[in-house]
Amino acid sequence: MTLRRILHAADIHLDSPLQKLGTYEHAPVQRIRNASRRALENMVRLAIDQSVDLVVIAGDLYDGDWPDQNTGLFFVAQAGKLVKAGIPIVVIRGNHDAANVMTSSLPLPKNPDGSDIMMRSDAVDLRRFESIGIAVHGRSFRTRAESENLAADYPTPLNGMFNLGLLHTSLTGAEGHAPYAPCTPAQLADKRYDYWALGHVHARGHHGFEGAAPVVFSGNIQGRHVRETGPKGCVIVEVDGRNQCTHSFHELDVVRWQNCEIDVSAMHHLDEVVDAYQASLAHSLDQVGDRLLVMRVGLTGIASLHDQLHQHSNQLAASLRAIALSHGGDRTWLEGLKIHTAPPSGKPTIGLDGPMASLAAVVAQLRGDDAANELVGQELRSLVKKLPPEVTAGSTPLPLDDPQWIGELIESSAADVIGRLQTEGTD
Ligand SMILES: [Mn+2]
Structure with a gap:
């Protein structure tokens, strides 16, 4: 067996909605709305240009139930291009596109060897690509909140093949990501596979042990908001004749x-x-x-x-x-x-006296006082509750539990009030 290449991607969140972006002035909404599709096209182009032997997608291909069939049709078209180029694809479902989340489906193209693209969710599934000596072990999410350790049931590796584990997981937990299909890097290493292609955590990362198989989050292929910064893309794994591999990152965003x-x-x-x-x-x-x-x-x-x-x-x-x-x-x-x-x-803030000086003093006291910030947060929460639904509908809830956010709010409001009071009557 000579050199083989596998493209590992995850968390495509195809047609992910723009959340509150539509409310911004001058936002290039159309370009951002189409970004996940363009990034997926880039992925398919890269796979074909680099003549990879296999593409694996580690969950959350879709962001959720499709708004209409066009989202599904778009993937069918892209998958069709890969299959036509002779490249097989293996996809698992994650929490966003779990079997019980999706209410509609479309027939997907079959892989060149006749196998299905989508892996089953009721047991660990296997795709055995004899001609390239690669076995893919994977399992789709049945439900949005998979709390079981799905990796536990993955079988022993197949002899003489390059064994790839495909899994949607938060591992032992990651900030900002729900703790689904939890497992530890050590449990994955114990499976003695050659590469773990993970999805769910949107930041790229490597969790393998020195001398053991790589355990890799490829991250998402396109950042979706300002907390997903920097280059985004996929990983290309190069497997040599002795089933040893190296991997490298490729930008797609x-x-x-x-x-x-x-x-x-x-x-x-x-x-x-x-x-x-x-x-x-x-x-x-x-x-x-x-x-x-x-x-x-x-x-x-x-x-x-x-x-x-x-x-x-x-x-x-x-x-x-x-x-x-x-x-x-x-x-x-x-x-x-x-x-x-x-x-x-x-x-002290220059030139302040009377009520303005008192306000500045109060703000100075509140600064860095988490207990006080929490109190302000509670006050705001009861005020927000009183707002009529037409004001709050469709907008992202304010992070009233975040003391740092409250602290910044107090800081900027006080500076704003003092500023307005100072300029009042000067013209
Ligand atoms: Mn996920």
Whole structure:
């Protein structure tokens, strides 16, 4: 057996909805909406260009039940291209597209050897590709919340074959990911397979032990929001004649989400913030090629500019957008501006007296006091409950449990109120 190549992808979330993106002004909604389809097309093109021998998709191919048949038809067309090129595909269902989540289905093409693309969910399934010496062991999720250790039932490896385990799992848990099909890297290593192709965790990562089979999350092929930053894509596994393998990452994304953090500690004018953004934007545009660059700008540091930033945040955001438009055109979109700065400590806010000084003092007291932030969170929660449903419907719930978010809210509200009171009556 000579060199063989396997393309490992996961978490395609085809036609994933845009959540609250539609509510943003100037958002390039269409390009972001189509990004998962374009990234899947890139994956199929890569598989064919590199003449891979097999494609495996480790769950969450779909984001959930299809809004209409077009989502399913799009995958059928892409799978058809692979099969026509002689490349077999093996797919398992994850929590998002578990057997009991999907209410409709379409007939999928058969693999070149006549086998099914989708693996069963009632037991561990096997695809044995004799001509390339590769065996795939995998099992689909039956239900959205698989709490069992699915890996436990995976069988012993087949002799003389390259054995690949295909699994949708959170392993021992990952921040921001539901704890489904839990198992440990040691349990996977004990199976003595040659490679574990995992899905579910959207950040790329390697969890194998030194000298043992790689245990790899390929991550999703396209970032879906500002918390999924940086290059996204798939892994290509190269297997040699002795069934030893190496693996490498390949970018597939068409929209690149990025955080642009600017430390404003040493700055004294808002213009300096704009200049720093411009420099960072130029650098990032160089890196992303012809992708759409979506940036969130975050300002940090203990800054003498703190009050000014809050008081003129709308003006500043507009200036940054102007820079984005004039330097990036339709290649970039500024998703938002977040101010996370703190005022210099021990230095009372200049020129304040009376009620404004009291307000500044209260904010100084609240700063870093998690118990107080929690109390403010509770107050806000009861206020939010009183809002009429037409105000809250369709919007993302506020993170009222997050003391850090509350802290930032207090900080920016206080700076805003003080700013408004100071400018009142001066013109
Ligand atoms: Mn998942």
